[in-house]
Amino acid sequence: MPTLTNLFLDVLYPPSCCSCDAEIPSGSPFCSVCALSLYAIEYCCKQCGIPYEQESFAPCRRCLKEPPLMASLMAPFLFGGELANAIRHLKYRRRLDVARSLAPLFAPSLQQAAHDADVIIPIPLHKKRRVTRGFNQTALLLKAACRLLDTPPKTDKLSLRRVKNTIPQTQTQTRTMRNQNMNQAFAVHPHRTDYIKNNVILLIDDIATTGATMNAAAQALLNAGASAVHGLCLARSDG
Numbered sequence: 001m002p003t004l005t006n007l008f009l010d011v012l013y014p015p016s017c018c019s020c021d022a023e024i025p026s027g028s029p030f031c032s033v034c035a036l037s038l039y040a041i042e043y044c045c046k047q048c049g050i051p052y053e054q055e056s057f058a059p060c061r062r063c064l065k066e067p068p069l070m071a072s073l074m075a076p077f078l079f080g081g082e083l084a085n086a087i088r089h090l091k092y093r094r095r096l097d098v099a100r101s102l103a104p105l106f107a108p109s110l111q112q113a114a115h116d117a118d119v120i121i122p123i124p125l126h127k128k129r130r131v132t133r134g135f136n137q138t139a140l141l142l143k144a145a146c147r148l149l150d151t152p153p154k155t156d157k158l159s160l161r162r163v164k165n166t167i168p169q170t171q172t173q174t175r176t177m178r179n180q181n182m183n184q185a186f187a188v189h190p191h192r193t194d195y196i197k198n199n200v201i202l203l204i205d206d207i208a209t210t211g212a213t214m215n216a217a218a219q220a221l222l223n224a225g226a227s228a229v230h231g232l233c234l235a236r237s238d239g
């Protein structure tokens with residue numbers, strides 16, 4: 001049911017496709033052409049979220065060789081196509097409305113994942129990057145998705161900090177470089193360990209490339225006494 005505020009906003013700013021800007025009916029993030037490039041991940045490795053072609057409960061070869069710290073990582077969509085373009089618009093062109101438009105794609109997975117979590121934490125940006133960008137796109141997406149849920153879960157933006165100003169993971173060439181870049185990138189605020197200790201944490205990110213960012217954050221949370229850390233992102237790359 002559209003609210004009066006939403007109807008007013010639709011008149012003021014006609015809804016447009018998150019990728020190509022074509023005018024579209026309210027309620028869908030993409031025009032019918034761009035929507036064709038969306039790929040919903042149906043089956044994946046439960047530990048790292050890498051897409052599978054068919055259902056399997058066995059971990060992937062990479063997770064068998066080097067088990068991740070995360071108890072699980074899930075993403076509803078494959079990273080790429082117009083979804084990747086929409087996330088770029090949000091992050092680098094300050095299209096903050098994209099967070100609200102993409103929220104319906106994320107909310108169902110959030111509702112499911114939030115069910116067993118005590119604390120939900122969006123991956124923080126380093127203070128310097130937050131100042132340059134002006135906002136944390138993951139926190140915006142999470143906030144917008146929470147609003148769509150009947151019982152919005154509580155989120156925690158204070159306990160986890162990014163203490164190392166890493167280079168963007170997209171600029172790193174290899175998996176080893178990604179892991180090194182993320183090494184000790186996060187820390188739990190010393191005054192907030194009580195919020196983490198013995199709790200099940202759900203970490204949220206916009207994109208997971210290899211899961212290295214999530215794993216580095218998980219390391220800090222497990223060091224602070226978290227009983228388990230799960231991850232959920234909007235889009236997961238298949239590499």
Ligand SMILES: [Zn+2]
Nearest residue numbers: 017020031034
């Ligand atoms: Zn479009």
Ligand SMILES: [Zn+2]
Nearest residue numbers: 045048060063
């Ligand atoms: Zn895996």
